[in-house]
Amino acid sequence: MVLAIHRIAHVLCKWRVPVIPKILKIANRVLFGVVLPPSVIVGKGTLFSYQGLATVIHKSAQIGNSVIIxxxxxIGGRSGKEGAPVICDGALIGTGAKILGPVRVGTYASVGANSVVIEDVPDYAVAVGVPARVVRINKPEDVPRYDIFD
Structure with missing residues (x-):
């Protein structure tokens, strides 16, 4: 439901409709506790666990396809650094993680719970800790499929 509301707001924002996207953003915030500005690009198949409860996304962030948040x-900015995070296709962002500044979380990368990412995470990598560091890089064929649920 969060993404349905967001997609309507995003289209209206692209069409430069002035007030309705802001109202839909507020509706998402009140109903689901997620801050998801209409300007954010969210790919197909992206999943916000528990409808994005307590999730905050920067207005310039880009989220790829089949991402699990x-x-x-x-997913926000960082003082002194311009730009916002880019989350690539298939990434998994664990509970309470912070992705800060103009960083890139690679394709099928995983960020552990409560990690703080302030540097790029390579494709297929697993990053954990404060600040996050890469502890493993998976082979493409060994990447867990989080998008398949029973």
């Missing part, structure tokens, strides 16, 4: 995640 857990609860309490912040």
């Amino acid at each position: 857990s609860t309490g995640v912040t």
